[in-house]
Amino acid sequence: MMSGYLSLLSDIWRSPNGRIGLVLVIAILLFAIFGPVLAVNPNKIAVPDRFQAPSFEHLLGTDNLGRDLFSRTAQGTRAALMISLMVVALSLLIGALVGVAAGMAGGWVDRGVTAFFDIISAYPAVILAMGLMALYGTGFANLLLVVTILFIPQFGRMARAQTLSLRHQPFIDAERIIGLPRARLIWRHFLPNVLGPLIVLASMNIPVVITIEAGLSFVGLGVQPPQASLGSLIKDGYTFLNQSWWPTVGSAVTLALVTLGSTLFGEAVRDATDPKLRGHHK
Amino acid sequence: MPALGRFIAQRLAAALFTLGGAILFLFVIIQFVPGDLVSILLGPRATPQMRAEFAERMGLDRSIPEQVWLFFSRAVTGNLGEDPISHRSILDMILEVMPNTLQLAGCALVISVFFGVALGCIAALKPGSVVDTGLGVASVTFITTPAFVVAIFLLLIFSLQLHWLPVTGAGASDDPLDRLSHLVLPATALSIGWIGYLARLIRASLLEVLSEQHVRMMRAYGVPEGRIVRHFALRLALVPMVAVMGIGIGDMISNAVFVEIIFARQGVGKLIYDAILTRNYPVVQAGILFTVVTYITCNLLVDVLNALLDPRIARSLKQAA
Numbered sequence: 001m002m003s004g005y006l007s008l009l010s011d012i013w014r015s016p017n018g019r020i021g022l023v024l025v026i027a028i029l030l031f032a033i034f035g036p037v038l039a040v041n042p043n044k045i046a047v048p049d050r051f052q053a054p055s056f057e058h059l060l061g062t063d064n065l066g067r068d069l070f071s072r073t074a075q076g077t078r079a080a081l082m083i084s085l086m087v088v089a090l091s092l093l094i095g096a097l098v099g100v101a102a103g104m105a106g107g108w109v110d111r112g113v114t115a116f117f118d119i120i121s122a123y124p125a126v127i128l129a130m131g132l133m134a135l136y137g138t139g140f141a142n143l144l145l146v147v148t149i150l151f152i153p154q155f156g157r158m159a160r161a162q163t164l165s166l167r168h169q170p171f172i173d174a175e176r177i178i179g180l181p182r183a184r185l186i187w188r189h190f191l192p193n194v195l196g197p198l199i200v201l202a203s204m205n206i207p208v209v210i211t212i213e214a215g216l217s218f219v220g221l222g223v224q225p226p227q228a229s230l231g232s233l234i235k236d237g238y239t240f241l242n243q244s245w246w247p248t249v250g251s252a253v254t255l256a257l258v259t260l261g262s263t264l265f266g267e268a269v270r271d272a273t274d275p276k277l278r279g280h281h282k
Numbered sequence: 283m284p285a286l287g288r289f290i291a292q293r294l295a296a297a298l299f300t301l302g303g304a305i306l307f308l309f310v311i312i313q314f315v316p317g318d319l320v321s322i323l324l325g326p327r328a329t330p331q332m333r334a335e336f337a338e339r340m341g342l343d344r345s346i347p348e349q350v351w352l353f354f355s356r357a358v359t360g361n362l363g364e365d366p367i368s369h370r371s372i373l374d375m376i377l378e379v380m381p382n383t384l385q386l387a388g389c390a391l392v393i394s395v396f397f398g399v400a401l402g403c404i405a406a407l408k409p410g411s412v413v414d415t416g417l418g419v420a421s422v423t424f425i426t427t428p429a430f431v432v433a434i435f436l437l438l439i440f441s442l443q444l445h446w447l448p449v450t451g452a453g454a455s456d457d458p459l460d461r462l463s464h465l466v467l468p469a470t471a472l473s474i475g476w477i478g479y480l481a482r483l484i485r486a487s488l489l490e491v492l493s494e495q496h497v498r499m500m501r502a503y504g505v506p507e508g509r510i511v512r513h514f515a516l517r518l519a520l521v522p523m524v525a526v527m528g529i530g531i532g533d534m535i536s537n538a539v540f541v542e543i544i545f546a547r548q549g550v551g552k553l554i555y556d557a558i559l560t561r562n563y564p565v566v567q568a569g570i571l572f573t574v575v576t577y578i579t580c581n582l583l584v585d586v587l588n589a590l591l592d593p594r595i596a597r598s599l600k601q602a603a
Contacts, residue, residue, distance in 0.1 A: 017422070119303040124573050126536035127554065131570045134558040135315050211428045215540060218430055219555055238434055238544065245438055252431045259426040 011272035018268030024261025032081050035074025042071035043226045051244040061246040063236060069247055072228040073254050079229050080258060083144065084209040088202045090148045095155025096198055100190050102156070103163025104182075114160070117153035125150050126215050133221040143222055147212055151205060155198055162194045200273055203266040207259040214255055230255040289589050289596035297582040302354075304574045309353045312567065313346075328366070336366065362568035367560065372568045376550060380572075383549035386541065387534045389465055390472035394530070397473075398480025399523070403511060405481065406488040417481060424478025430540035433471035437544060440467060450546035468541045475537075476530050480523055487519040521592045528584035532577045 012018035036042060045065045052062040060069035102113035120128075132146045166172055166189070175185055210230075216222030217231030225232065230251050237248030320333050328336070337343050344352070356362070362372040405417040440446050447467050491497065492515055500510050539551030546552075550569055557565035589596045 017418075115299070115303055118300050119307050122300045122304045122574055122578055123570070124532045124536040124577050126539060127551075127570055127573050130539070130554065130558060131566055132311065134561075134566060135311065135563065207426060214428060215430065218540060219543065219558075221558070234431065234434065241434075241438070241442065245442075248434055248438070252434055256423075256427045256431055259428065260423060263422065263426045 008269070008272055012265070012268040015268055015271065017264045018272070021261055021264025021266075021268050024257060025265045028077060028081070028258050028261055031074055032078040036071055036078065042068065042075045042228055044068070051240070051246075053244075053246055054250075060250040061244070063233075063247045064240045064243070069233070069250055072233060073230070073251055076223075076228040076230040076233050076251065077254060077258060079223050079227065080210045080213055080255075083147070083213050083223075084206045084262075086144055087147045087151060087209045087213075088205055090144065091151035091205075092155050092198050092202050094148070095152045095157075096159045096191065096194055098152070099156040099159025099161075100163045100186060100194060103160040103167065104186065104190070110160070113156065117156055120149065120153045126212060129212060129216055130219060130221055133216060138221055138224055140223075143213070143216070147209060147216075150212070151209065154205070155201060158197055158201055159194045162197060163190055166190060166193055196273065200266075200270045203269045204263075206266060207262040210255075210259055210262065230258070285596040286589060286593070290586055293582055293585045297578050301575065301578050304578070305354060305357050305571065306350070308567065308571060308574075309350060312563075332366070339363070357571060362571070363564050365562065365565055367562055372565055375553065375565065376568060376572050379548045379550055379553050382547055383535075383538055383542070383551060385461075385465060386468055386472065386538055386547070386549060387531065389469035390476070390534055391527075391531070393469055394473035394476035394480055395523070395527075397477045399484050399516075399520070401477065401481040402484025402488060402519075403516070405485040406492065407507070407511070409485075409489060414485075417485075421478035421481045424474050425482070427474065428540075429471055429475060429537035430544060432474045433468065433541050433544040436467045436471050464545075464547070468545045468547060471541050471544075472534055472537055476533070479526075479530075483523055483526065484519055487522050488515055491515040491518045517591075521588065524584060524588045524591060528581040531580040531584070535573050535577060 009022075012022055045067060051064065052058055054061045058068050058070060060073055063069055063072065098113060102110045129146050129150060132149075133142060136142050136146070172185070172189060175189065180188070213222055214229065214231035214234070217229035218235045220232070220235070222231055223229035233251035234248055234255065237245070237251060241248060320337050321328065360373050362376070364370065365372055365375060401417055401421070405414045408414055447463055488511070492510075497510060497515060500514065501507070535551075538549060539555055541547070542549040542552040543555055550572060554566055554569035554573075557563070557569065
């Protein structure tokens with residue numbers, strides 16, 4: 001298992017984009033984990049120190065209330081990573097279960113589930129999320145739930161397609177003839193075979209979730225103050241753009257680096273696990 | 283063309299079915315909101331008289347199946363109700379700002395297709411070169427930078443620092459040049475991600491087409507490379523681009539919200555956002571309904587366009603059925 005991860009990492013390292021992605025992801029993780037520990041209290045208000053340009057004391061300057069933007073950006077990065085990992089894990093889990101169930105059941109269940117996926121994806125994602133957050137109220141649990149709902153169809157569709165292509169494979173037929181119970185069949189053969197592509201899809205979706213969370217926080221429907229989010233930091237900076245442009249630029253560049261790093265990393269994971277591309281590094 | 287006719291009929295039926303489902307879904311999510319629906323939709327400021335009037339007008343005093351029917355028939359006929367705050371027809375409010383959003387999204391679409399195809403072709407002509415690598419890096423950066431980040435940077439650089447272009451608004455409605463100058467930055471912000479995405483897509487599909495036998499044959503006959511790309515390869519390479527544009531339009535409708543907020547442009551996205559801030563839920567609901575209808579319609583058009591470009595798509599449906 002361990003050597004599998006190591007060979008995946010070395011595959012990622014071998015492509016130039018993967019290398020940049022890996023370095024960025026590690027830097028972002030360090031920033032998110034240790035940034036809030038190293039820096040001062042991200043919620044400490046010091047109005048006389050407002051709108052300071054970056055200095056040794058405040059590496060990214062201060063905001064309109066004199067709060068240290070380095071620690072607030074680190075706090076926001078941490079929130080973005082945590083939310084995206086949780087959303088991706090939840091929608092992978094639910095999507096896999098629903099998709100495999102639909103693919104195995106067939107008939108009306110399958111049609112109903114597919115129609116539900118189609119309906120969710122018929123909405124422009126951010127607008128549906130905004131509407132749901134506005135109606136059901138902001139809050140961490142609601143935020144997780146709403147963004148998860150947006151991502152379930154992708155995972156569900158892929159799990160369903162995988163299940164359909166597996167259903168009539170000779171080794172599945174063989175297990176069925178031997179008399180393996182259905183639950184064991186799903187657990188032993190369907191889920192492991194479905195999971196691989198879903199994990200790749202999950203790694204590709206992390207930056208997408210981060211962008212949606214930042215967007216929701218930008219319009220005030222995501223992470224709620226005083227907790228910082230990259231989206232709300234950009235919005236606060238935008239509000240005071242005439243006084244100082246440091247708060248906006250710092251948080252916007254951080255967000256762009258986070259999405260860039262995780263995209264390059266996700267693509268490298270996809271390429272490294274694609275048997276067709278294996279050994280074809282440019 | 284019976285295959286194409288059948289294809290269009292099938293896609294139209296599927297689109298109508300999804301639209302029906304989407305309207306039903308909207309009804310259900312509003313029903314499941316915890317608490318009293320009238321207070322949620324009207325907000326805490328409503329007087330008892332307003333509440334009773336509103337409940338009657340929205341049919342909230344009737345049975346659930348009756349309400350579903352009412353919701354559907356109103357949605358289909360475009361009767362989106364009345365804004366409880368300004369007492370204006372919501373349909374009029376949407377129609378008033380809709381041209382702004384459509385112009386924005388349309389412009390962004392044109393910009394992203396133009397630059398995406400151009401950059402994709404340039405990269406594909408010399409794969410592995412410095413230009414290709416540079417464009418590859420630029421494409422990924424474009425794709426991953428969220429539209430509202432691009433919008434803020436464009437605003438900072440071109441409006442606030444260089445003063446080249448106007449900061450906010452949509453421009454005077456009787457001055458086309460003024461409107462265009464107000465459109466440049468928002469449309470660019472909306473299109474950056476799709477420029478990157480399309481450049482990558484065109485590069486990949488063009489390289490695939492260029493390695494095919496008939497292209498090698500043309501090269502062997504001495505047809506110039508530029509002519510091969512322009513007259514033969516590009517048309518084939520454009521098919522996958524049209525297929526993803528359906529998703530692209532949905533993305534642009536979503537991101538238009540942010541761009542309209544940042545550049546303070548009146549538009550459907552800004553209408554929904556303002557309505558959320560004032561807890562004006564009938565307008566939010568109508569705005570969401572409008573975006574769903576737009577998105578589904580655009581996807582239908584994209585499917586049909588794709589089938590026109592590539593007749594194999596319509597024919598494969600016939601075999602599958």
